[in-house]
């Protein structure tokens with residue numbers, strides 16, 4: 001089975017409205033040349049709607065960086081999955097390590113957010129990944145397994161097929177220290193085995209597993225060439241047109 005590569009830009013808490021629109025316009029023109037690759041950008045939530053409007057008519061989809069798990073109500077500052085679909089989001093990043101580590105999000109919270117996203121028809125990009133000290137202690141697979149089990153608890157096989165998993169080793173995020181293609185492939189293969197053990201081969205073959213952590217236009221091709229790497233979740237290098245297009249180019 002062939003999985004479509006998904007290259008997604010996580011803009012994190014960067015850019016102004018005008019810079020977001022300029023980036024979207026620049027990508028829109030150049031991304032047309034990659035029909036075989038799925039492309040998404042995840043701006044800050046306040047820019048999701050204008051960026052989605054700017055990208056209308058292009059193949060680039062828009063995602064949010066977070067979602068709340070309740071449908072509506074007295075949850076000051078939060079945004080529901082329905083609100084995100086309503087303003088044009090297709091994807092939502094759930095459980096990014098910056099949320100897990102800075103804001104203390106647990107896999108239980110990631111799990112209810114994943115369910116909420118799926119119920120609203122959003123595609124969750126669920127992030128997992130170990131800290132440097134966990135890698136050095138040889139516990140990478142254990143940590144990722146715990147995050148995988150917790151984050152996808154109660155998710156049906158049909159829904160699991162729609163999910164995207166992003167393996168983002170925390171030590172590689174924003175550090176310029178990219179995982180080697182072999183290191184990435186090893187963990188990606190282990191994650192696919194976890195999916196297979198829980199959901200069977202069919203689902204495991206369908207689920208896309210992205211790599212994230214210091215991906216740029218120089219290292220993307222080699223990482224994306226690995227059989228279990230189905231895309232990239234890109235931070236810093238997604239904030240400018242040419243490096244991001246270079247990464248997409250590395251996928252073909």
Ligand code: 13P
Nearest residue numbers: 010173174213214235236
């Ligand atoms: P960098 O590409 O800036 O390392 O960020 C990776 C990331 O966290 C994407 O979600």
